[in-house]
Amino acid sequence: MEKFDVIIVGAGLAGLGAAYTLADHGLEVLVLERGDYPGAKNVTGGRLYVNPIRDFFPGLWEQAPLERFITHEVLTLMAKERSVTLDYSGNELREEPHQGYSVLRSKFDRWLAEQVENKGIMVLSKTRVDDVIKENGNVAGVLAGGDELRADVVIACDGVISLLSEKAGLRSPGSPHNFAVGVKEVISLESSVINDRFHLEGDEGAARLFVGEVTKGKFGGGFLYTNRESLSLGIVIGIGDAMDHTLPVEVPLLLELFKGRPELAPLIKGGSTVEYSAHVIPEGGFNALGNLCGNGILVAGDAAGLALNAGFTVRGMEYALASGYFAARAVLKAKEAGNFRAETLGVYKKFLEESFVLQDFRKFRESPAVVSNPRLFTHYPELTGNLMKDIYSIPAGPKDRLFSTLRKHITPGELWAILKDLRSFSKL
């Protein structure tokens, strides 16, 4: 039987963030990962916002294998037969330090794990954790591959389906309404072609979100991120919403239909798909957060439900890194006190409350309800599309003035409904 100070389950961003922070403190730390290598089971859309976490991991970002810094934030309302796109770009997005990067997790996590290992921490891959060891109401370690591995503290960073925190009694399987599934293709394309198609220079990148017909009116949307030499293209769909109102087609076909849209097809033309992945995403926000700690155990990252959809921004990875960091800080406090029960480890929650993590979650607690407004996924894309169609259309006969065109689409009843929705959108 082996005894460690800390066992971290899962070499994703939460787990590796915790391990990195625990290094250099003279603790025996073990990271367990079920994949062939760290990152083998990890997927993002995706984009990482560095600003909130830059200072937690000093010196890490200069060498990090990030893809492109995002200089174009693009939102497309996609109707059945047309679409309207808003493309934001600004000089501040081109200035260093860049606020956000596209990222490929198998590459990034593998690199981060190497940094952790360079600091003397053991990362053991190909090892699935099967259970927690409980003693006198405390988590005292884990069972992995038939071995008992003991520790003062276990940090559960085992991802969105956190079997470990369920086994520790900290959460139940969860409602499908608090989760979405993302499916994604990585499409290989030459970087010069990417730059031309997305109007980018050098390592600049674009982040595109699509709302509407992409998900056939269900909660969710499409995404497209430019990597150095590939595109990450996919869709996200609310699991609960898709169950309540049966999806007209299968999810894999939904992705193909998205790729076939005239707005998308020219962007991926000539590219070759090199990987197809899927991953579940927590969507419930503050009200769906799991228990963050118990006796001898902390929960971080997706395992705790730490992902936040605020409409224009969809974030998870920086919350994972930050919660890993704060979990590690809490472990160091508990070690000082020589007590690993929930009341001591609970300082983790206090750290999160004082940081951007739980402040964001509290502030955006209503956003899961706001962004699941069904009008966002059919009505508004169609309304905006039809309005633009008439504004740009030159008929054979005389053309309507802008005011009549607006009045035709935005009736008093419609205006009232828009104002009502705007009030709720202001909570985003």
Place this chain on the structure above:
Amino acid sequence: MSEQMDLKVKLGLDVFKPVREPHIKIRPGMERDPRLRPALRLCPAGLYSENEKGEIALTIDGCLECGTCRLACGTEVLDWNYPEGGTGVQFRFG
């Protein structure tokens, strides 16, 4: 890329390490349970299928380990686990 890509071809692009025993199983006798139905359309790898008798079957090869079926169908009808360490899908890009 305008014509649709076959799902099997797509899954063939991924690296899978053989799983010794299926890590997700429909619990015996639950094959006709309506709670399994959402997985028919939601499984990103299209691994759930229905036969003419209305029984739902699951093929584990190609499982992306996303967890959608566990959330949509629940653990009363599915015996759900991750595959053993070092087996199953191994993403190279993620």
